[in-house]
Amino acid sequence: MKSKFSVTFLGTGTSQGIPVIGSDHPVCKSNDPKDKRLRVSVLLSWDNFNYVIDCGPDFRQQMLRENVSRVDGILLTHEHSDHTAGLDDIRPFNFIQGIMPFYAHKRVFDDLRERFAYIFTTVNKYPGAPNIETIEIDKSTVFTIGGKEVISIEAMHNTLPVLGFRIGDFTYLTDVKTISDAELEKVKGTKVLVVNALREEPHYSHFNISEALEFVEKVKPEKTYFTHISHMMGFHADVEKKLPKNVHLAFDTLTIEI
Numbered sequence: 681m682k683s684k685f686s687v688t689f690l691g692t693g694t695s696q697g698i699p700v701i702g703s704d705h706p707v708c709k710s711n712d713p714k715d716k717r718l719r720v721s722v723l724l725s726w727d728n729f730n731y732v733i734d735c736g737p738d739f740r741q742q743m744l745r746e747n748v749s750r751v752d753g754i755l756l757t758h759e760h761s762d763h764t765a766g767l768d769d770i771r772p773f774n775f776i777q778g779i780m781p782f783y784a785h786k787r788v789f790d791d792l793r794e795r796f797a798y799i800f801t802t803v804n805k806y807p808g809a810p811n812i813e814t815i816e817i818d819k820s821t822v823f824t825i826g827g828k829e830v831i832s833i834e835a836m837h838n839t840l841p842v843l844g845f846r847i848g849d850f851t852y853l854t855d856v857k858t859i860s861d862a863e864l865e866k867v868k869g870t871k872v873l874v875v876n877a878l879r880e881e882p883h884y885s886h887f888n889i890s891e892a893l894e895f896v897e898k899v900k901p902e903k904t905y906f907t908h909i910s911h912m913m914g915f916h917a918d919v920e921k922k923l924p925k926n927v928h929l930a931f932d933t934l935t936i937e938i
Contacts, residue, residue, distance in 0.1 A: 687850065690742040691720050692932055705911050718742060721735070724847070729825070730751050733757065734754075736764065743769075758840060759791040768810055783823065785818055828848065829847070830845050831845070833845065835856040836857055840885075842856070846870065848938070849870060852874045854908050857885050857887065870901045874905045876906070906930060909929060
């Protein structure tokens with residue numbers, strides 16, 4: 681019997697989150713919980729395993745909200761702060777379970793070594809600093825976590841290569857603006873797709889909603905969830921009504937089973 685595989689959306693917002701600090705935009709003033717969005721991340725759970733994709737500045741809040749007591753590893757899509765700034769908050773997991781494996785491109789680890797030098801230093805490292813195992817991956821890497829095969833997928837975030845991940849019938853892609861035909865082939869056949877859709881207006885480094893819908897047409901998954909959503913997209917309830925059947929706006933705390 682196949683084990684249950686669940687995906688919990690820890691955050692579905694863009695780099696500023698929603699509400700945006702100091703903004704009077706109507707979406708930022710919304711009382712609908714689905715319009716409150718932390719920085720983008722998902723929790724993948726099966727059997728007794730928990731893995732997280734991206735570790736942004738809201739990581740601590742997300743772990744507490746979802747009552748997560750163990751994380752077996754973290755997969756990083758790229759180095760931008762809304763995807764990595766929560767790195768220090770893995771420390772409680774270190775204290776409970778020891779070293780935590782991180783999977784990321786070498787370029788990402790090089791960036792983190794500069795920004796979080798105290799974590800990576802081998803000279804007089806502070807005893808309470810986070811303790812991570814760096815596992816380098818790239819677009820050609822197929823690796824295994826918790827007994828499940830992960831296929832790495834490269835897309836372009838403007839000119840920056842970012843990684844997405846396919847696990848069985850599930851694919852997660854964020855901060856995508858373009859993707860090559862070769863990498864698109866890795867995505868085809870996916871039953872459940874998660875992909876970024878920032879807003880209605882075009883953006884230089886993210887799919888807008890029309891580009892995301894065009895991508896869905898190419899992949900043809902059974903179900904799609906949009907994430908990395910800006911307040912400029914509009915109210916969740918209004919946008920959801922306009923989307924095609926089997927395409928949805930994800931929202932924080934949503935859990936789906938695959």
